[in-house]
Amino acid sequence: MMMSIIRHLHKTALAALILLVSAHLPAFAATGAAAESSEWQCPESLQQTLPTLEAGKLQLCDTVKSAKAVMIVNTASMCGFTPQFEGLEALYQEYKDQGLLILGVPTGDFNDQEYEDSAKTAKVCHANYGVTFPVFRKGCIRCDDPQPLLALGQEASDTRAKWNFYKFLLNTKTGEAEAFSSMTKPESKKIKKAIEKILAQ
Incomplete structure (x- = not known):
């Protein structure tokens, strides 16, 4: 019983970590894109x-x-x-x-x-x-x-x-x-x- 609870907690923590990282990925990508687009482009x-x-x-x-x-x-x-x-x-x-x-x-x-x-x-x-x-x-x-x-x-x-x-x-x-x-x-x-x-x- 105790092992089942521990495994469940591990899965829950891992899922939360994945969600946290996923939530920040768009922001990281947007920052990189903004830096790239800030450079002068040929008219x-x-x-x-x-x-x-x-x-x-x-x-x-x-x-x-x-x-x-x-x-x-x-x-x-x-x-x-x-x-x-x-x-x-x-x-x-x-x-x-x-x-x-x-x-x-x-x-x-x-x-x-x-x-x-x-x-x-x-x-x-x-x-x-x-x-x-x-x-x-x-x-x-x-x-x-x-x-x-x-x-x-x-x-x-x-x-x-x-x-x-x-x-x-x-x-x-x-x-x-x-x-x-x-x-x-x-x-x-x-x-x-x-x-x-x-x-x-």
Whole structure:
């Protein structure tokens, strides 16, 4: 009789434990899902593939999410700031192995300082300045339908580019971005500090 009571108590305790654990499982799952969903997700505008100067194509979302920090730059081949390509390449070489990606988007919105011929733009980037980071075909930034990366940079930083070589530094974990004007050189301490802050997260 006593053994039957003990066995019954054991079964009751086990059942209670199972119910207790089961009741908390949804909460644990919800917490994990919330943490996962809190990370920045690519907008619909990046769900496309665009051609680069290098004769290849890149899927925008996959490209952006492949890095911790992405610097999006509206470049121009015939601008007084064009020599910043050199600083951008140096910045890329310094931080690319730590998670920085630089993406150039040539535009002619400001005084029409970009070639229509992609081969000429490619020569400026690659032959003149030795650029190795991806540069897309010509787009626009001050138009009704800006190039998706430039639209993202402006929206995320709440800043409209006022000239060529604006630099939009995107944190791909949070979706937040910081804008740096044409006057801020790529090798400046201000930009490096911002990059390092993102990479350290």
